[in-house]
Amino acid sequence: MKRNYYLLLLIPCFLFAACDKKRERVFEDSPTERLNAAVANAQTILKSKPNGWIMQYFPGDNAQYGGANLFVNFTSNADVNVQADYVSSNVTSTYKVYPGAGPILTFDTYNSIFGFFAAPGAISQQVNNDVGLGGDIEFLVMKATADSVILKGRKRGNRIVLVPMPAGSATVITNYKTSYARFYSPNSYRFETAKGQTELEFGWFNSLLSMTTTYSVRATETGVSFYAESEIDGIKFKDLTYKPATTAYPNGYYDNAAGTVKLVPVF
Amino acid sequence: MKFVKFYTVLFASTLMITACNKEKLDPNSVFVDSTIEKNPLDNYIYNNYVLNYNIDILYKFVDKESDQNYNLLPASYNSSIRLTKLFKYLGFEPYDDITGSKAFIKRYFPKVINYIGEAAYRNNGTKILGTAEGAKKITLYEVNRLTATTGANADFLTDSYFHTIHHEFQHILNQTTEFPTSFRSISGNTYVDDLWVSNWATPGAAIAAGFISPYASSSDKEDFAELYSFYITLSATQFNAMLNVTGSTAAGRTIINNKIVAVKNYMLSVWNIDMDLLRANIIARKANLVNFDQTTL
Ligand SMILES: [Zn+2]
Numbered sequence: 114m115k116r117n118y119y120l121l122l123l124i125p126c127f128l129f130a131a132c133d134k135k136r137e138r139v140f141e142d143s144p145t146e147r148l149n150a151a152v153a154n155a156q157t158i159l160k161s162k163p164n165g166w167i168m169q170y171f172p173g174d175n176a177q178y179g180g181a182n183l184f185v186n187f188t189s190n191a192d193v194n195v196q197a198d199y200v201s202s203n204v205t206s207t208y209k210v211y212p213g214a215g216p217i218l219t220f221d222t223y224n225s226i227f228g229f230f231a232a233p234g235a236i237s238q239q240v241n242n243d244v245g246l247g248g249d250i251e252f253l254v255m256k257a258t259a260d261s262v263i264l265k266g267r268k269r270g271n272r273i274v275l276v277p278m279p280a281g282s283a284t285v286i287t288n289y290k291t292s293y294a295r296f297y298s299p300n301s302y303r304f305e306t307a308k309g310q311t312e313l314e315f316g317w318f319n320s321l322l323s324m325t326t327t328y329s330v331r332a333t334e335t336g337v338s339f340y341a342e343s344e345i346d347g348i349k350f351k352d353l354t355y356k357p358a359t360t361a362y363p364n365g366y367y368d369n370a371a372g373t374v375k376l377v378p379v380f
Numbered sequence: 381m382k383f384v385k386f387y388t389v390l391f392a393s394t395l396m397i398t399a400c401n402k403e404k405l406d407p408n409s410v411f412v413d414s415t416i417e418k419n420p421l422d423n424y425i426y427n428n429y430v431l432n433y434n435i436d437i438l439y440k441f442v443d444k445e446s447d448q449n450y451n452l453l454p455a456s457y458n459s460s461i462r463l464t465k466l467f468k469y470l471g472f473e474p475y476d477d478i479t480g481s482k483a484f485i486k487r488y489f490p491k492v493i494n495y496i497g498e499a500a501y502r503n504n505g506t507k508i509l510g511t512a513e514g515a516k517k518i519t520l521y522e523v524n525r526l527t528a529t530t531g532a533n534a535d536f537l538t539d540s541y542f543h544t545i546h547h548e549f550q551h552i553l554n555q556t557t558e559f560p561t562s563f564r565s566i567s568g569n570t571y572v573d574d575l576w577v578s579n580w581a582t583p584g585a586a587i588a589a590g591f592i593s594p595y596a597s598s599s600d601k602e603d604f605a606e607l608y609s610f611y612i613t614l615s616a617t618q619f620n621a622m623l624n625v626t627g628s629t630a631a632g633r634t635i636i637n638n639k640i641v642a643v644k645n646y647m648l649s650v651w652n653i654d655m656d657l658l659r660a661n662i663i664a665r666k667a668n669l670v671n672f673d674q675t676t677l
Contacts, residue, residue, distance in 0.1 A: 189417055190416050190417050191416050191417045191419065206454075206456075206457065207440060207457070209416060209440070219441065219443065220454070221440035221441040221442070221454055222439070222440055222441070222454050222455065222456060222457045222460070223453060223454045223455055223456035223457075223459075223497045223524055224454075228453055228497075231451065231453055232451070232453050232498060233450070233451050233452075233453075233498060233499070233500075233501035234501070235499075235501045235505065235507070236453070236498050236501075241503060242501050242502070242503050242504070242505050243450065243451060243501045243502055243503045244451050245451060247451065250441070250454065251443050267443065268451075
């Protein structure tokens, strides 16, 4: 199935490459100069944040396993320090930005925080023997500006957003870890809307599964965020906010701004 | 599902496969960026590998240099330091000692050594531990298994890395000067090709059929490389124990010993290398492993 998909992609790629060569150059500087400038810009932006970035990371085809927040700080032209909401590790390894189809960001020595997602399942004990969670460690830099960096995973194609880590990063990281633990500790969840309830169970990592749909979830400081806009009973939502315990909801719940969708933990 | 861990039933029967791809290396595929700070390992590699042997070690993951059909993990910095130091000690210097100079490795060993953190796994649970692409590049997997504990274990080092390294190097020597066709006639039509995976109930059964390992039964080329590598990396005691494992037979041992004579003759007449001297050098280095510093650059 996957093979066929790639074959289909190959043909347009060849056509595109063929057309590309005939296209006249309209820019003053050469493609190589532009690419080198884009690489230099990405490198400069990534390194420009003293507190680093919050990387909204989603592994797997179609981001189907939910996401994590990785706290990445590019401390030199070669070294990167990584922490995460899902694990207590604090690991320094290396990275590089180099020219490819655009600037490519690669985490090129082993880092256990990326390793959990990128390892074959035979190593990580996730999903299956070969692919595992299918987390990328190489990314095409789609956009790099002072307020955000947008990446695209090279193997899985998932959109991965980096936003600057604010001052007081230790507190922010603690908040994320608390939020992560709160999301992950129930046995399961259910959606509640005016139309009724939908039971959910955990899939691999941070995914929630109904009978028909996979919901890809990432914990945020204030609640949870879904990889893409999601829908239940015709109501669309992307971010839900945590609400503390009430008499009716002794473990609290997450809801949207309109209060029309509740995500309720089940212990 | 959240609480269900994934355990691979197949893992127990995992087969170690040394695949030998014949892909060409793209000479432009190695990206070098002078703006990246050089660390102590970079400097060590430059001073000890590039300058002495004209060989580069890619310990940092380069996607284009790696098999994109698999999900691969990068090697860790600390394990890369150990393997880089050990590679010289157990991989190159025995040849330098026996041939009298670094010229032999410099001329014939693949120009690129690529490190990968864990094995490349197939969905059926089998994994790849090493590949050589023509004479250009050798890729070593499971580099992250190399730690202070495993690094002190000479048998682990042999099984995990150096058997593969010498095996792949033998293929490259054979590509430069083929071994005599008479070698193939010793085991004749008993090679089983891909069936080597399932053909032998035990290693002893392969020995009884005249093969030093199950993988050696796949073809005469693999047989030749397996015989060479097992012979020079194992002590006489270990090698004899292998030949006399449960299920083996005297008839099988005779076939293997005849083939060993052919491999030794080839190495001596074509490459002027006495395999017994090479083995003695490697065994002495393994015995002295406790005194070898694997971490200081
Ligand atoms: Zn081979």
